Amino acid sequence: MVTNLRTCDLIDPLGIELTRPAFSWQLTGTTAQTGYHVQVEPGLWDTGEVESADQRVVYGGRPLTSRTAASWRVRIRDAGGRWSGWSPPARFELGLLSADDWTASWITHPDWHDEGNPRAGEGRPLPLLKGEFVLPQPVTRARLHVAGLGVYVATVNGAPVTDAVLEPPYTDFARRVVYATHDVAELLREGRNALGVELGPGIAHVFPHQDRYMKFFGSKAAPRAIAQLELDYADGSFGRFVTGPDWRAAEGPTVRSHWYGGEDHDARRTAAGWRPATVVPGTKDVLRSRACPPIRVTERLPATARLTAGDGTPVFDVGTVVAGWAELSLDLPAGRCLRLVPGDQLDDYGRVIQSKPTTGAPIFNTYVTKDGPQTWHPSFRYDGFRYVEVQGLPEHVGPEAVTALVLRADNTPTGTFETSDALVNDIHTIIDRAVRGNMYSVLTDCPHREKLGWLEQTHLLFDVVAYNYDVAAYYRELLVTIAEAQTGDGLVPDIAPEFLVFDAPFRDDPNWGGAIVRIPWQLYRWYGDPSAMQTHYDAMRRYVDYLTSKAEDGVLGHGLGDWIGLDDSTPVPLVSTWGYWRAASTMARAAGVLGRDDDAKRYRALSEQITAAFAHAFSGARSQASEILALDMGVSTDERALDRISEAVAGGGITVGEIALPALFRVLGRAGRHDALWAFATSTSHPSYGYQVRHGATALTEAWDGPTRGLSQNHYMLGAVDAWFYRGLGGIGQAPGSNGFRRLLIEPAAPGDLESVRASTVTPYGGVEVSWTRADGEFTLDVTVPPGSSAEVRLPELGLARHAVPDAAVKLGAHAYEVPAGRWTFGAGR
Structure with a gap:
């Protein structure tokens, strides 16, 4: 009767650092739970029989320490007073909780280390690191704790230690570097073994290359790695093998990698010239364990066709816009140089389109063949594409030569949606494809020219993401990254991590920074988990107080306005003040749930003050966005405004941008104006989702007319209709006062x-x-x-x-x- 046991919303996690993890479970059948009994072994905690319907409980047993390995099980009592049998056990294991647990050192190739030089390693092939060790007897347990900067690939005896890719995730690398823990017992053998790490610069070390596109350049840290292999032997003894001065370094076959511009690989090169690795001075206090699913290959899409451009250039079509790797599978002689140019669209001559406003330009990967059958894809970066030009390819090579390896954070899919209307199904598909194309270690806005964690989408479209994927652990990790980006005065910048500092208002808009307040509340409402509000309460409060310090008489004057809206008459302060109100009112509710009664009272009063100021300052604003946001706040209850908006929306006259768009679906849906929303959802004229589908979009685009205008062809910021699909057409929502879909x-x-x-x-x-x-x-x-x-x-x-x-x-x-x-x-x- 008890199933789907999770620890910290993960299945059997290794290397967690929470010493009071949350356990959750689900039930089969139809009975209601009236009690539970949780046991954590070996002898760590026994709750006894607890009278409760809760299916989530926080560990309250003996203190957990580094490397603790435990299992837990649960049984429940049903409404008739009968106890179920025990569930199958779930497992979890703690990682290294203190810097003192690390005896390993950060190391790198000597030519990639020059203390204080942000351009260390520029122009050199990427480094390989290798350490050899001997196992004198069989092992019963082997855990590899490993981290790297900017991107690393770790192997044991030549085999990858994980199917996770593009590790580690985005963080403020000066403050936090995520390490992963892997069970590598099956990869080890008695006798001599080798542990290897390949390094690439990633987004941590972006060179100012002149021949490739770069969104920005700058270095948080030059490539380096740290690894600690801990072994339990069959005779009860222990062993440890760590990165240090006894490791060796060489230059590998990847001769260049740029997070934005491309990767160059010469398959003829073999590792040679091994030298002692350099130990990099640096703290281990920055190391924190992984707390959410990593990026993995989630789909393989073989090219559907080999096209030929007007000038004879071969172009491969994988059938849909994706984010990930273009993989080559070839049988050629050595020495042929191939250039792979990825892109979302083709020009009139059949060539891939690249430009700075769309994908960034130029972006390309190069590959020099070795002799015979061979397979290659980039390892240290990724692209957004549907089409791949492969310049220099022999004419006899067919479409089987290219496969798209689709990458994303491996959050479990949870949603399905289908209707009798084919157009609506296609709209759902392109929105989901765009969510997948930007679901990396942070939620990006496009997978080519930006690759940055713009924050407005994370909370404005939370339900679009959460209806379709289990993001409980993923969003908690996003919040850690957002909180790290908060400045001393309380500002939360528009991107997190803040790899580059934009000028205002691209750094300071409440509808972007408000993610720090909205996401903890959304996690509570969706998953019934208050832990994010508890953890980030001070950061939430500091942000709302920061906004208050910038407001004048309750009105916030700065920001980006209703971004990408079609009506520029909507006042920027109106949109910012709505974002300020939303943060303050959310803060009041969060404080109430956490029992912070004084704060709840204070922020309710602030919310009311903002509402009154909004009503006074913007009473004459009549744009569609202005009226929608006023209705959303409750400032307006004007049925005539609802009529005007409904009529315009039904006629395809939508003018709101990405900030007001979710509110439009929310307001009209609450008012029962579903016929107007349906008319818009099935429209194929500009602006509409149907226009994108009818003009060939396979992922949601950046602008309403994206397929014909250009810009990014893989953007999910306009995807708010998908929440209405689930909640409005499917009818799946929560009753008032419910949390966690109770x-x-x-x-x-x-x-x-x-x-x-x-x-x-x-x-x-x-x-x-x-x-x-x-x-x-x-x-x-x-x-x-x-x-x-x-x-x-x-x-x-x-x-x-x-x-x-x-x-x-x-x-x-x-x-x-x-x-x-x-x-x-x-x-x-x-």
Whole structure:
């Protein structure tokens, strides 16, 4: 009856650093939990039988220390007082909690270390590091703790230690470097063994190359690595092998890698000229363990065609815009130089388009062949592309030579959405593809020219991401990165990590920086987990107080406005003041949940002050965004404004930008104006999602007319409609006052000529599924409610007087019913 055990929202994690981890579980069947009993072995904690419906509990046993390995199990009591059997055990293991646990040293190639020189290693091949050691007997346990800067690939006896790629994730590398822990026992052998690390500069060390595109240049740290292999032998003894002065260094076959501009690899080169590695002075206090899923290859897309441009250049099409690696598989003689040019679009001559406003330019990878069958892809950077020019390729090579390896943070997919309308399905697909294309170690805004963590999307489109993926651990890690970027005066910059400092307002906008306040609240609401609010409460408070210090009489005057909006009459201070209000009101609610009553009172008063100031300062603003944001705040309740906006939206006259767009779907959805939203969702004229689909977009683009205008072809910032797809058409939401989907609100709309919808997502209590159809005056709704939840089901008002409802349903109103966990069918007809 008990399944899906998670520790810190991860499956059997290795190397965590939380000494009070959270345990969670789900139930099968339909019974409600009334009690739980958790045991953590060996002898660390036993809760006894606890009277509670909670399916998430924080460890409260004996202190956990570095390297603690434990297992836990849970049983539950059902509504009838019966106890389940014990669940299968889940496991977790702590990493190295103190700098003193590290005896390894940071090392690098001698030519890549010049203390104080930000251009160390420039123009040199990338370094290889190698250490050899002897195992005198079999091992029963082997843990490799490893980190590197900027990107590393670690191997044991030539085999990768993990399928994670582009490690480590983005952080403020001067303050925090993420290390990973791997079980490498299966890769070891008795006798001689070798541990290797390949290094690339990544975003930590961006050279000022003149022949390639670069968003910026600068160095946080030159490439280096640290590794500590800890061994338990069969006879009960212990061993340790660490990076240090006994390691060797050489130059490898990758002769250049630039995070933005490209990577060059000469497969003819072999490692030679091994020299003693250089020990890099540096603290180990910056090392912190990985706390969320890493980036992995999640799809392999073979090229669908080899095209030929007007000048004869071969161009490979993988069929859809993606982010990741273009992999070559060839059988050629040595010495052929190939240039791979990635891009999202083709020009009129069939060549890949690159320009600074779209992808950045020039961006290319080069590969010099060795002799015979060979496979290669970049290892230390990635690209956004659909098409790949391969200049220098022989004419006989077919489409099988190129495969797209699609990369993203490996957050578990949780959502499905499908309707009877093919266009709407395509819109959902291109939005999801854009989310995947930007779900890296931070949520980026595009995978080519930027690769930066712009923050507005993280919270404005939180539900778009969370309906489709399990991001509980991922978003908590994003918050750590955002909090690290906060300045001493409380400012949260528009990007995190802040690898470069932009000029205001591109550094200081409340709808970007407000992520520090909104995300902890969203994690609480979505997953029922208050830990992010507890951890970041001071940072949240400092940010709202920073905004207050910049406001004049409740109005905040600086910012970017309603970015990429089609109506430039919306006042920038109006949009910023709305963001200020949203941060203050969220702060009040968070303080209330955490029992900070004085703060809750103070921030409620601030929110009311901002509301009054907004009403006074912007009473005459009549742009679409202005009226939507006023309605969202409750400043306006004007039905005429709703009518004006609904009529405009239905007619395809949407003018809002990315800040007001989620509020537009929220406001019109709450007001029941689903027919207007449906008309917009199915429009194919500019501006609309359908325009993008009809003009060939395979991922959501940066602008409404992106496929015909240019700009990035892989941007998810305009993807707010996807939340309405799930919540409005699928009807999957939370009842008022619910957190973590404890009590569902199933309220599907059936606008226009839509005939059917199937939607599902996974909540902390399990999967929720909604499926409805209508035909010939009959409406049928199937709802699956997971154990631990209940649901209020509201049938759409379709003028159908006859209702057929389950026997278990309790009537709440004319069209509303309450049901417990289970699978239920509702019907309506004439």
